[in-house]
Amino acid sequence: MTPTRPSVASEAVQGVDDGHDVEYEEVTVPVLVVGAGAAGARTAIALQQSGIEPLVVGKRDHGDAHTTWAAGGINAALGSLDEEDDWTIHAADTYKEGHFVNDPKAVELVAKEMPDRIRELDEWGMPFDRTDDGEINQRYFGAQSFRRTCFVGDRTGEAILETLVEKAQELEIPYRDNVMITRLLSDGSRVYGAAGYDMEDGHFVVFTAEHVVLAAGGFSALYNRHSSRDEENNGDGPALAYEAGATLLDAEFVQFHPTGMVQDPDWEEEWSGRLVTEAVRGEGGRLFNSEGERFMERYSPDQMELDARDVVARAIAQEVREGRRTENGGVYLDISHRDRSFIEERLPRMYERFQSLGVDMATEPIEVAPTAHYTMGGVDIDFDTGETGIDGLYAVGETVAGVHGANRLGGNSLAETVAIGRLVGEHVATKVCGETPTLPGGMQALARREFRALEALEASDGDVTPEEVHEAFGRLVWDHAGILRDEEGLREGLQRLRELRERTADLRVDGDRTSLAFEYAVDLSFMFTVGEALLRSALEREESRGAHFREDFPERDDEWRKNVLVRRGDTGMELSTRGVGEPSPEVQRALEEGYELNYHHLE
Incomplete structure (x- = not known):
């Protein structure tokens, strides 16, 4: 792809603070979008179409974002195969999967928006799989009442990002790849821009912006077994927002996908934890333990392998714990x-x-x-606007909480990016005053520090190396x-976290600013910021x-149908709780109807 470079004010300057010279590039833009995945791209497209030219920055080459790893599909109540499906049932399924601590506004915005967003992606050239009569095809995904998940084989996220990047290039939206934002320039009540460095040559960059949109992903890669690349989803977005003065919400809710790859001794270590898409189960895949038992019959006889992800993940963990595990510590998916x-x-x-690893899915289980x-x-955030409570700072995508509640409905992550991304982009565009933003002296000093x-x-x-x-x-x-937690373990985890943080005082970085180290x-x-919020929130929530x-x-x-909030206080993290709103009457009716997937529709 031919890059579109930013047409922004950019110059090399030298700052002096306490006698120490720091050279850095200065870039001035009306809106800075941090993160170049689907959420950032769709936000930027909405801004550009509204007459405001943003600058998008990402840590990887343009088009190489974590979105590409979302394989199975994207939800919208199109009714291609099940005409009775509609947005209220999509919202009801999302509430049920989220165990009713979702933000009602967020859920209903996504469910209402998604049919139009799918048609929009289709118009922009996304090659959706089709039914025999030419409609956008849809498949079952876990805990969905109807076939609602639109897909492009098992490469849906990649296809979405390709479509959005092509649209962004058509609109000539400026971007810079291989730039890492390390701090937002905020005084705790307003954000003025961001500081970071160019990962290709190591030089420092200050971005002065009237508005900043965080679309930098989540924090699943905090775990040693995860479905991301090791160098992404480390909590950049939530941590940057927290340090800028924003509030974190429900950090205790981490989804463990039931089917990640195990570490076969004959494979490279990089395969451990890599996602085996839910589409395998959506297309009829079955789970067996080492004794040949189709064990989901005991845990969920109606929904079987397509029950909610948390249910299936705990069932697998229980099978492994009780000794009915495979040679490499998992179960079989056939x-x-x-x-x-x-x-x-x-x-x-x-x-x-x-096939490349020597396993034939057509004849043997994985x-x-x-x-x-x-x-x-x-x-x-406020889902009408994307506002974080810090003036000029917005967030979207996996960086935010609210849509998914206590557990995400498969196919809703990609839906959130394009539905909320458009709304946030259009709102931010109305807030741009048109004057060239400037960086106050205190923020310049913060950047130099x-x-x-x-x-x-x-x-x-x-x-001690960073890798260690x-x-x-x-x-x-x-x-x-x-997957399984208790008070003793969480308190021990916090103690171990403090000890591990102390070890970073003896860090050794074997490489310059362009290195992975x-x-x-x-x-x-x-x-460390997000990990502490996770452990403290999990300790706070005394229920399952x-x-x-x-x-x-x-x-x-x-009594725990409420959200856990984490704010930065004078002496550290401060936790509190907040009640949850109620769904609209239309969605409440759908909930009362009790729609539910019956797995045996697939048999």
Whole structure:
């Protein structure tokens, strides 16, 4: 792809603070969008179509965002196959999967918006799979009452991002790739821009902006077994917002996808935790333990393998814990009862991946186990506007909380990016005053302090590498804030977190600012912030709800139908709770109708 470079004010300047010279590039834009995945791209498109030219910055090459790893599909109540489906039932399914701590406004905005957003993507050239009569095809996904998930084989996220990037290029939206934002320039009540560095040559950059939109992903890669790349989803977005003065919401809710790849000793380590898309189960895949038992018959006889992700993940964890595990510590996922041609057509990426590893999905099962996949928690926003409570700062996508509640309905993550991204972009466009933004002296000093800290980090020459801390951190949160939790484990996790943070005082970075080691070192500050919020929120919520399961409080408690908030106080994190709103009368009626998937429709 030919890059569109930003037509913005940009110059190299030298700042002097306390006798220390810091050289940096200065870029001035009306709106800075941090994150170049689907949420950032759709927000930028809405801004550009509203007459405001944003600048999009991303940590990777343009078009290489985590969105591409979302494989199975995107939800919209089109009724291509099930005419009785509508947006109210989509919203009801989302509420039920979220265990009723979702933001009602967020849920209903997404459900209402999505049919139009799918038609829009179709008009922009997205190659959706089609039914025999030419309609956009839809498949079952876990816990959905009807076939609602639109798809492009098992590469839907990649196809969405390609479509959005092509549209952004058509609109000539400026972007800069390989730029890492390390701090928002905020005084706690307003944001004025951001500071970061160019990952290709290491030079520092200050972005002065009237408005900043965070679309930087979630924090599932805090865990040592996860479905992301190691260098993304480390909590950048929520941590940047928190440090700027925004509030985090429901950080305890982390979704463990039931089917991640296990670590076969014959495979490279990078495959461990890699997602095996829910589409495999949506197309009829079955789960078996090492004794050949189709064990979901015991846990969920009606919905079977297509029950909610938290239910299936806990069932697998229980099978493994009780000794009915495979050789590599998981269970079997088998779709070999389907014809080879069907698997090749509907699941081409999965088929090709396992073929390359010596496993033929058409004739034999694959081994899977739960993996950290998605974070329902994040920044607390107003979903009408994307506002965070900090003037000029907005957030969208997996960086925020609210749509998914305690557990995400499969296919809703991609839906949220395009539905809310459009709304936020259009709102921000109305707030741009048109005057060239300037950076107050205090914010210039803050940027220079940030750059001096990054220089000191680069020069670190202790005994502990960032990679070692990453690995220890991943084990810590998996052990103490994983699928099964309790008070003793969470408190021990917080203590271990404090001890691990102390080890970073002896950090050694083997590389300059263009190295992966330096990027990992920068990530650590985000990880410790969000990791502490996760552990403290999980300790606060004394019940089991959705993806948060407390063995010492194994039942859902109606008194805990509320959100957990985390704010930055004078002496550290401050936690509080807030009640949850009620669904609209239309959605309440859909809930009362009791729509529910019956797995045996697939038999």
